[in-house]
Amino acid sequence: MTTHDVREHVIGTADALFYGRGIQAVGMDVLKAESGVSLKRLYTLFPSKEAIVLAVLERRHALWSQGLETAIEAASSPRDRLLAVYDYLADWFCIDSFRGCGFINAFGELGAVSPSVADAVRSHKRSFQASLTRLVHDIGGSSELAAQLAILAEGAQTTAAISGTPEAAGQARRAAESLIALSDAGLREALAVTS
Amino acid sequence: MTTHDVREHVIGTADALFYGRGIQAVGMDVLKAESGVSLKRLYTLFPSKEAIVLAVLERRHALWSQGLETAIEAASSPRDRLLAVYDYLADWFCIDSFRGCGFINAFGELGAVSPSVADAVRSHKRSFQASLTRLVHDIGGSSELAAQLAILAEGAQTTAAISGTPEAAGQARRAAESLIALSDAGLREALAVTS
């Protein structure tokens, strides 16, 4: 068991605990008990609890981005790659332990009190929007469309979390399909006269 | 200064504090200092801090719903009434103290630890979805469209909160206009063949 392995183990345990119960609801002694790593060692591995929180967010970002990328690459057409984002969300919402976006949760809990947490959340969301923008540009869509699709994805996450059902993913996906179809067909101007 | 007035004053003060700093970040002594109401009195007015949190959520729901209703009623056509929802969001996002949806924040912070808070958040969101569904039905739209527009509104709130800019409101509004136009024109079938 190398130091690095223990570190990763602690981060993984902390991730599950923080995500499942809320960050402030998990004390260092609980993390000690669940990870089997003594307090002394925890504090030699990390300078503070906040550092653990940041490491957890980093890991969560890496896993999430990697999973998303894998889902995207599995699709064949540019349009399917874009829609794969929502299928990825749908799969995620169905997991038992799903409790919303960990970044949004962390932001609500600590965003006003810890600037570094707020920054980590912001950069995660920026990264997601960048991925989406790239996919949208691949089908010739505008940045505006990318922003709209990102808003749908964000809304699906919070809606699924609060309602406790995964159906928001399908609704967001169908909404995205509509917006993409509109953009594809270049029908926005044509429809504008009817509204 | 009646008991009722003091109660309302405490709830208002607590709302501002909880929303601005996070619920767990505000202790009872801070609430005492900011409201000018002694701890003894606070605990005669409310049985616990959690009761104050619930009262705050109730008040926030009342104010928010009332503001939304006012914004809706000010619009003249059914379509404008529906889009007024997003203009209401836009105005809200521009307020300096905007820090996201207080209910989403509370859910992320306490949803896993306090079932009553989770319930309050769920019923607020259900109420919002019900309002939206009513407005959508008034223009002949489906429940599916209402769900999609709700997701857009949710996404706009978290996006605006995390990004720190109000532009998500406009993006969500334009996305909503697109979805409504598609629904209005009954063009979904026509477009399906092009996708």
Next chain:
DNA sequence: GGCTGCTGAGAACGTCCGTTCTCAAGGCTG
């Protein structure tokens, strides 16, 4: 006016948090 009962303020309480300290055990060096 003196006694009584109630309300007020905030000191005090127990608990739990994040963090540090003590000290015992073990491995490497000579």
Next chain:
DNA sequence: CAGCCTTGAGAACGGACGTTCTCAGCAGCC
């Protein structure tokens, strides 16, 4: 094998939390 030095565990610490207690002040009544 003796000495030392690193590392381990978890008891201990200071502070902050939510909640309760004490007691001074002040009505109202005899």
